[in-house]
Amino acid sequence: MTPIWSGLSIGAVYALIAIGYNVVFIAYTTFNFAHAQLMMFAIFVTYWGLVVAELPVLLIFAIAAVGVGLIALLEEFVAIRPVKGAHAHLVTTLGMATLLDGTTRLIWGDQVLKVPAVGSDATFTLLGGRISVPEVVLVVSVVAIAVAMIVYSRRSLTGLALLAMAEDRDAALLRGINVKRLALGAFVFTGVLAGLTGPLVGPKTFAVSTLAAALALKGFVALAIGGFGSLPGALLGGFLVGLVESLTGRWLGSQLPTIMVFVVLLLILMLKPTGLFGTTRERMV
Amino acid sequence: MALPRQLRALPSWTIPLVLGVLLVAAPWLGISSGTRRLLLLTCILALLSSGLNLSFGYAGELALGQAAMYATGAYLTGYLAMHWVNDLALLVLVAAAAALVVGLVSGVPGLRLGGWSLAMTSFFLVLLVPQFLDLLEHYTGGAVGMVGIPRPRLFGAELSSLDMYVVVAVITVCWFALMRNLITSRHGVAFQVLRESPILASSLGISVYRMKLTAYAIGAIPAGIAGALFAYVDKYLAPHSFGFTLAVTVLAASILGGAKSIYGPFVGAAVMQYGPLRSTEFEQYTQIVYGIFLILAGTLVANGLAGLADRAVARLAARWRPTPDVLATGEAAPAGPAPDGPALPPLTGARLEVTDVRKRFGGLQALGGVTLTAVPGQITALIGPNGSGKTTLLNVICGYYRIDSGSIHLGDAEITGRSTHDVARAGVARTFQTPLFPQHITVREAVAAGAYSPRHVGMAAAILRLPRYRRAAAADRAEVDDVLRLVGAARLADVEAASLPLGTRRLLEVARALVARPKVLLLDEVASGLDEDEIDRLAELIRAIRAAGTTVILVEHNFRLVLDLADAIHVLAQSELIASGTPDEIENHPRVLSEYLGVRQEVHP
Incomplete structure (x- = not known):
């Protein structure tokens, strides 16, 4: 049972990344390569706050949320706004990702830093498997965030406006939706969300400058499994990737998990390229 | 006044050919051995970027997998040279074929979804390189690296490092000639149609998926060749040579030279080799510089140095030989069927x-x-x-x-x-x-x-x-x-x-x-x-x-x-x-x- 709990909790992290990708996808029909870097930055900020500066927990959450939100704002202005088209954005957001990777390495170096839990880090036995308090908090929070976002996107006007924008940007504009501001809001939201969840994720992943690349890929696989634009899909996809990774590591050896996740990606792309919850939109001429 | 016109009248391959000959002959033109090595590395990077151009610049699919194909070519060559047969020509072919297989295996699923899934799949592939090298530690030397690759032999004769330079330069020139033939043919136009409008491409009978896959897979070939050459040049292979940094370097060289150009990658590669890659102090800031560069290049520079050169040539040409304004004369005699034009040849209709x-x-x-x-x-x-x-x-x-x-x-x-x-x-x-x-x-x-x-x-x-x-x-x-x-x-x-x-x-x-x-x-x-x-x-x-x-x-x-x-x-x-x-x-x-x-x-x- 332990590998299952462990898989679910790391899967929650991947789900978070996939949710971030999804929000940007809904708002811009584009892909933010650097989203995982935002998360990594939040984790390093948590490490700095808890271990180096020894700040109160709430202040750390606030600093991470505001700081990473600002980085997202900056990214929107320099890497998203000036260019059009998903492929151009791939290059600029990849640039942003590389820049953030480099900055992180410059500030915190290459070594793996252990991030303490913000609360209790006790471990206990649940249904025959060991699980720690931070892991439980992580899984529960991610599920709650996803559910809240799903409800919000379907019930609130802002959510509906976002969906309308994803469907047809020009039509939404004509309907009086301030497309630019809404999209910017969504983008900054992904940064703030990464900032707020960073302290929860840190104890699970540790802080290391190569973390973002790994998170980006697993998050992408979660997204591909769930389907682009689907929040429930992102959640489910994240947990699936986490379980595949953890169970492969447990039963097949420590060298194989990442390769296995790659195989899962290839399989899903071959068998159901739109993902479990994705829809094909028919092309218009 | 007359010189530029004569230059313009020459076939478009003349200048590249002259430069290619100079590249091959460079060792006899009094360059230092340091410069020779830089040129050699430029050739290798240019091969990698040229392959990326085919898929990114021409077919419109960003792919980062070049590094993985390069690694495949390099390790395979290293291993086979040590344990099977040390023949450069044969191993270059084997490396190219192996890279092609890697291209197909990652391209077939990666292109299914369109958009950015190839970018991510190929990015994933690059990050898997160290894992695969670890898994196959017995053959690759794992994290320690592969040592003991012999000096290259070609048709039985051992090659000196000067010979090796000539071989690399000749292969590079040949590749660019082939690439130029491909891009200037109707396939080149088909690639551009594909990138700009998949809808139009498919209505012209072009299978978008097959064509993109072809571009990506062909782009794997020079990467494999470059890998084989690199294995012989350095005689030591370690995982860190093939990581994400390399993938970004290749992308940077491609964008710098012009992703939608034939010879641009060579210029881009040369700038990268002479500039950032040469200095060791740079290492710490590599990612920061590359990151800023990609953002700037992605937002500001249209088609890199090749684009700038094109515009400069067009401006010069316009100054020396003003082209008649076809559109303005079009007003006087607007387009439309000429009254005595040729009739259509018979066509077979179908119900x-x-x-x-x-x-x-x-x-x-x-x-x-x-x-x-x-x-x-x-x-x-x-x-x-x-x-x-x-x-x-x-x-x-x-x-x-x-x-x-x-x-x-x-x-x-x-x-x-x-x-x-x-x-x-x-x-x-x-x-x-x-x-x-x-x-x-x-x-x-x-x-x-x-x-x-x-x-x-x-x-x-x-x-x-x-x-x-x-x-x-x-x-x-x-x-x-x-x-x-x-x-x-x-x-x-x-x-x-x-x-x-x-x-x-x-x-x-x-x-x-x-x-x-x-x-x-x-x-x-x-x-x-x-x-x-x-x-x-x-x-x-x-x-x-x-x-x-x-x-x-x-x-x-x-x-x-x-x-x-x-x-x-x-x-x-x-x-x-x-x-x-x-x-x-x-x-x-x-x-x-x-x-x-x-x-x-x-x-x-």
Whole structure:
């Protein structure tokens, strides 16, 4: 049972990344390569706050949320706004990702830093498997965030406006939706969300400058499994990737998990390229 | 004054050839051994970036997998040279083939989804490189690296490091020559059509998926070759040479030189090797610099140094030899069929039968059981109010949409549910409501694209410029000239197609469709936005096409024009056919008058 709990909790992290990708996808029909870097930055900020500066927990959450939100704002202005088209954005957001990777390495170096839990880090036995308090908090929070976002996107006007924008940007504009501001809001939201969840994720992943690349890929696989634009899909996809990774590591050896996740990606792309919850939109001429 | 003109008159490959010879001969021109090594590494990086250009710049798919293919080529070469046979020529081939396999394995799934999934899949592939090297530690040396690669031998003779430089330079020059042949052939134009408009590409019979896969897979070949060469040059391989940093370096060299250029990667690679990659202090800041560079290059620089050079050459050329303003003279003698132009050669038409076709988009019924037949040598018109389903019907015939029920036959063959490029290859050509012409493509190239799949010539033939390719290219040229003369646009052959006025672009779309020698020609609102003179000329052209024997289906709002041209008219309203008949019958049909023309009528029960 332990590998299952462990898989679910790391899967929650991947789900978070996939949710971030999804929000940007809904708002811009584009892909933010650097989203995982935002998360990594939040984790390093948590490490700095808890271990180096020894700040109160709430202040750390606030600093991470505001700081990473600002980085997202900056990214929107320099890497998203000036260019059009998903492929151009791939290059600029990849640039942003590389820049953030480099900055992180410059500030915190290459070594793996252990991030303490913000609360209790006790471990206990649940249904025959060991699980720690931070892991439980992580899984529960991610599920709650996803559910809240799903409800919000379907019930609130802002959510509906976002969906309308994803469907047809020009039509939404004509309907009086301030497309630019809404999209910017969504983008900054992904940064703030990464900032707020960073302290929860840190104890699970540790802080290391190569973390973002790994998170980006697993998050992408979660997204591909769930389907682009689907929040429930992102959640489910994240947990699936986490379980595949953890169970492969447990039963097949420590060298194989990442390769296995790659195989899962290839399989899903071959068998159901739109993902479990994705829809094909028919092309218009 | 005369020199630039003479330079412009030289074949476009002259200067690259001279530079290529200089590159190979560089060791005898008194360069230091340090410079020689830099040039060598430049060649290797240029090979990698050139492969990326094919998929990123030309086919429009960002891929980062070059590093993985490079690693495959390098490790395979290293291992085989130590344990099997040490022959450079053979191992270069093996490495190229292995890289091609890696390209196919990652490209087949990666391209299924379109968009950025190839970028992510290939990125994943790169991050897996160290893991695979670890897994195969017994063969690769794992994290320690592979040591003991012997000096290269070529046909039995051991190569000195000078010989090796010459080999690398020659291979690089050859690769760029082949690449140049590919890009300047019709395949190069097909790639650009693909990047700018997949919709247009598939209507020309190009399979978007296959073509992108081909570009990505061919791009793997130079990466594999570069890997083999690198293994022999350094004789030591370690995982850190093949990581994400390399992938970004390759991308940076490609963008810097110009992703949509043939020789740009070499310049980009040279700048990278002489600049950032040489200094060791740079290491700490590598990622920061690359990151900023990618953001800046992605936002500010259009097509890198090659783009800048192109613009500079164009400006110089314009100063020395002002080109007559074709568009301005076009005012005096607007495009249109010349009165004494050549007649169309006979075309074979095919009967198109649409039977009880239904199509819903969610809750909206777009086609509710439409049945009609169009026969060769006739113009079948489709009219109806906006939103009545005319264009949907064309899109359904072309295979852009899957239908819910019903069937579509072309001659004796059923084309229901076949993909767009298949339908196009079966002989259906079309024009679009908004004419589709990719940027930076001349009228001649754009129109010749119509012949790309009907008279397909393989890439190998194009790359090696085999007689088959030369014959097809000559035939293309003659045919395009004829068709352009027919639509009265012969003077515009070398102008950028996308820059022309709407009326001319509509005629060019018809020309492009004609070059495909279609069995069925679908014209979607081809007269809208044209003035009266242009409409007359268009009508003449459409009649000539009918006389040639093709089946013509005309979707049009201009009721007069339709009555004038059509042999049979079908009227769609609210997704159903409300009337079919000859122009006379339709002109007086009560429902047509009330629903389409809005004429008030007393309805006799």
